[in-house]
Amino acid sequence: MLRTYNCGELRIQHANETVTLCGWVQKLRDKGGMVWVDLRDRYGVTQLIFQEGETARALIRTAKTLGREYVIQASGTVVERFAKNENMATGEIEVKVNKLTVLNPAKVPPFIIEDDTDGGDDLRMKYRYLDLRRNPVRKSLELRHRLMQLTRSFLDDQAFIEVETPVLIKSTPEGARDFVVPSRMNHGEFYALPQSPQTFKQLLMVSGFDRYFQIVKCFRDEDLRADRQPEFTQIDCEMSFVTQEDVFETFEGLIKSLFKHIKGITLEAFPRMSYHEAMKTYGSDKPDTRFDMKFVELNKVVQGKGFNVFDQAELVVGINASGCAGYSRKQLDALTDFVKKPQVGAKGLVYVKYNSDGSFKSSVDKFYGQDDLKAWAEKFEAVPGDLMLVLSGDIDHTRKALSELRLHLGDLLELRDKDTFAPLWVVDFPLLEWDEETQRYHAMHHPFTSPMAEDIPLLDTDPGKVRANAYDMVVNGVELGGGSIRIHNRDTQQRMFRHLGFSEAEAKSQFGFLMEAFEYGAPPHGGIAFGFDRLCALFGGSDSIRDFIAFPKNNAGRDVMIDSPSVIAKEQLDELGIALKI
Ligand code: ASP
Numbered sequence: 001m002l003r004t005y006n007c008g009e010l011r012i013q014h015a016n017e018t019v020t021l022c023g024w025v026q027k028l029r030d031k032g033g034m035v036w037v038d039l040r041d042r043y044g045v046t047q048l049i050f051q052e053g054e055t056a057r058a059l060i061r062t063a064k065t066l067g068r069e070y071v072i073q074a075s076g077t078v079v080e081r082f083a084k085n086e087n088m089a090t091g092e093i094e095v096k097v098n099k100l101t102v103l104n105p106a107k108v109p110p111f112i113i114e115d116d117t118d119g120g121d122d123l124r125m126k127y128r129y130l131d132l133r134r135n136p137v138r139k140s141l142e143l144r145h146r147l148m149q150l151t152r153s154f155l156d157d158q159a160f161i162e163v164e165t166p167v168l169i170k171s172t173p174e175g176a177r178d179f180v181v182p183s184r185m186n187h188g189e190f191y192a193l194p195q196s197p198q199t200f201k202q203l204l205m206v207s208g209f210d211r212y213f214q215i216v217k218c219f220r221d222e223d224l225r226a227d228r229q230p231e232f233t234q235i236d237c238e239m240s241f242v243t244q245e246d247v248f249e250t251f252e253g254l255i256k257s258l259f260k261h262i263k264g265i266t267l268e269a270f271p272r273m274s275y276h277e278a279m280k281t282y283g284s285d286k287p288d289t290r291f292d293m294k295f296v297e298l299n300k301v302v303q304g305k306g307f308n309v310f311d312q313a314e315l316v317v318g319i320n321a322s323g324c325a326g327y328s329r330k331q332l333d334a335l336t337d338f339v340k341k342p343q344v345g346a347k348g349l350v351y352v353k354y355n356s357d358g359s360f361k362s363s364v365d366k367f368y369g370q371d372d373l374k375a376w377a378e379k380f381e382a383v384p385g386d387l388m389l390v391l392s393g394d395i396d397h398t399r400k401a402l403s404e405l406r407l408h409l410g411d412l413l414e415l416r417d418k419d420t421f422a423p424l425w426v427v428d429f430p431l432l433e434w435d436e437e438t439q440r441y442h443a444m445h446h447p448f449t450s451p452m453a454e455d456i457p458l459l460d461t462d463p464g465k466v467r468a469n470a471y472d473m474v475v476n477g478v479e480l481g482g483g484s485i486r487i488h489n490r491d492t493q494q495r496m497f498r499h500l501g502f503s504e505a506e507a508k509s510q511f512g513f514l515m516e517a518f519e520y521g522a523p524p525h526g527g528i529a530f531g532f533d534r535l536c537a538l539f540g541g542s543d544s545i546r547d548f549i550a551f552p553k554n555n556a557g558r559d560v561m562i563d564s565p566s567v568i569a570k571e572q573l574d575e576l577g578i579a580l581k582i
Contacts, residue, residue: 002073002103008044010078012092019095020075021046022103024133025066026113035063036094039074042138047081047094048074054096062100069106069113069130075099125560128551140547144536147258148215151235154257158250160211160237165200167217171510172198174446176220179230187577193219196529198446199514201238202486205525206517213237215532227478227534227545230557235481235535238527244469244485247526248425251473251481255423262539267423270473274428283317283403285429288477289422291415293319293406295399296380298390307367309348315398318350318390320380321409325353325387332363339391339405346401350390354382407477416476418541423475431455431468432499440501445470447496448514449484450526456492463499473530478538483528490518 003022010019023041033052038045049055050063066072076097085091110126111119113133124131131137152162171178174195181191194200196218204212214236221230235254239247252270259265271289278287281294298316310316321327327335332351339346352362352373360373368376380388389409391402410416431451432441443449445468451459455466470484487493493515497507507515536548546552553559573580 006043007039007041007046008089010046010090010093010095012080014078015080015093017078018075019078020073020099021048021095022071022073024106024113025068025070025072027068028063028066030064035060037063037066037072037074039072040133044089046090047085047088048076048097049079049094050097055098059097059100062102063097066102067106067108069109069133070102071104071106073101073103122554122560125552125554128561132550137547140536140540140542141550143262143540144532144548146262147532147536147539150258150261151215151254154254155211155213155237158211158253160213161209162214163204163209163212164214165194165197165216167193169194169200172196172446173443174198174218174220175442176222179219179221182576182578184576195220196234197236198448199511201236201527202448202514202522202525203517205238205240205488206520206522208240208523210240211238212527224553224555224557227537227543229533229545229549229553231553232545233532235530235532236527237483237529238525240523240525242485242524242526244427244471244526247483247485247528248471251528251530252423252425255473255475255480258535258539259421265421267421270423270425272425272427275426275430276428278426279399282406283399283401284477285426286472286474286477286479287424287426288407288410288416289424289474290417290420290476291410291413293321293409293415295319295402295406298376298379301375301379302368302372302390305367305372307364310392313392313394313398315395316390316392317398317402318376318380318388319402319406319409320382321387321389321413322383323385323387324409324413325355325385327351327353327387335389335405335408338408339401344401344404345397346391346405347393349405350392352376352388352390354384354386354388356384358384421475421538423473423480426472426474427470428452429468429470429472430464431466431470432463434464438501441499443496443500444468445482445484447500447511448486448493450487450492451496459495459499469526471528473528475538478534479531480535480538481528481530483526485524485526488518488522488524490515493518 004020007021007023021039023039026038026040026045029036035050037048039048050060074097076095078093079096081092081094109130110123111117113130115135117134168181168191171192172195176195178192183189183191197214197216201212216234216236217231218234219231256267259267275285278285283295295317298318302310302316336349339349350363352360354360354377360370362373376388382388391398429444433444435442441463450469452467452469458466468484472482473480487496494507533545533548537545540548
């Protein structure tokens with residue numbers, strides 16, 4: 001070894017010991033006769049000292065030539081520091097250097113490699129390997145590592161077997177576009193990268209593996225957001241001979257165990273909420289239940305009073321921002337601007353202030369008298385001092401917009417504390433979702449999800465009403481994982497494909513292998529997959545998954561460090577039999 005200790009481990013009890021450290025020069029303070037160097041590695045920072053009278057002249061001269069991020073090896077004696085630094089684990093000592101070797105000089109880094117950096121996002125991504133030297137970034141990856149190890153050990157204890165499934169496959173539909181890879185040996189043919197290992201894990205159940213998991217890369221070619229990456233990691237799991245209840249018990253267990261180990265938090269049993277209730281009371285299938293502010297539907301109370309906007313609306317619905325009656329004109333305008341943003345999409349916002357003297361002041365006073373507004377307030381269970389905010393329009397858009405407003409207010413009123421965790425299971429999802437664009441049904445989860453047994457007859461009469469045996473785990477408004485009990489019977493699977501608009505031939509060519517497998521003794525099975533990057537972000541208290549990925553892509557799906565995607569040479573294209581038309 002080039003070193004006897006790392007930069008985070010020397011303490012006062014090492015005083016007088018001769019040691020050798022290696023690392024990067026974080027900072028150099030040159031006071032003429034005295035030079036201090038902060039030497040950093042993954043484990044911490046140790047102060048080196050070069051001092052006239054104590055250190056050889058030549059050595060001090062060399063120390064003065066060190067630049068930031070030089071890689072050095074320093075040997076010397078551990079001494080007690082005169083001025084101790086309590087904020088540093090090694091703050092009681094320093095190393096009086098008597099031998100210094102520059103292992104590798106460094107160019108001046110493009111941004112400061114400290115906890116607070118002056119580097120913007122783009123620069124940090126371009127030089128990600130330097131960004132990764134910073135504590136907060138490294139800590140995020142250490143957290144990821146911990147979560148990964150704990151997950152593996154928990155699932156291993158529960159008899160799950162980790163099996164790797166192939167990456168060059170053909171499409172597994174999860175509702176996004178596939179990334180495809182051209183085949184050199186079969187011109188005109190393509191592999192697809194897995195959007196998930198869904199079909200493979202089901203086949204492993206047919207094989208009798210009983211309990212499978214894999215921490216696995218998945219690929220989806222879709223528009224990116226802060227919590228999405230084109231390649232991301234799942235904790236993918238499947239179990240045989242289980243009901244929904246068994247899946248809940250196992251994976252609630254996993255998440256609880258992670259919370260216990262990482263955060264020291266004991267979570268209560270996760271509540272359950274139907275999709276229908278989630279949509280009705282929070283306008284979202286991933287409600288943030290850290291705070292209430294539930295939706296109140298007002299159609300009956302507000303319609304028929306001559307206010308056209310409400311009269312014509314399919315849904316009039318609001319929330320009560322408790323204690324906000326004192327909001328100024330400016331604050332109310334800001335809320336109106338918020339709901340009118342294209343991403344939120346409401347046309348306007350109606351407010352009612354419940355003043356402390358018991359009177360009401362609203363933006364629709366022209367249409368509603370004090371008694372009318374009192375009836376609203378009763379619906380909201382509002383008290384003086386509250387502010388009622390109401391949106392109207394068609395059901396889907398209005399709920400979505402109000403859900404955004406609710407979350408926005410949750411932020412403004414500081415009701416979304418990062419250290420509070422509100423998990424729940426959302427259940428009873430619809431099996432199918434009508435797609436206006438293609439004018440046909442899509443599987444809301446994926447086509448392998450089993451309908452609820454009692455809803456199967458509805459498949460032919462009212463497909464939109466059929467509930468799926470599917471579930472999501474939601475924590476703090478983040479969909480952490482989702483899964484379902486699967487179809488394990490060829491006829492049902494075939495029928496499902498028919499409902500999704502597949503011809504028999506299409507179903508056979510794409511998923512014939514799975515349907516055939518179902519004829520060779522497929523056990524009932526079900527499973528779940530967790531978004532591992534999101535899980536890391538949740539535990540790390542961040543909204544962005546990017547911080548928890550060593551080498552992430554930017555918003556445009558580019559890796560700006562290696563500059564990819566990129567063009568490939570004509571010869572390579574020829575070999576693949578691809579002619580580009582650009
Ligand atoms: N394959 C599904 C997904 O990626 C999860 C599952 O159904 O287990 O969302």
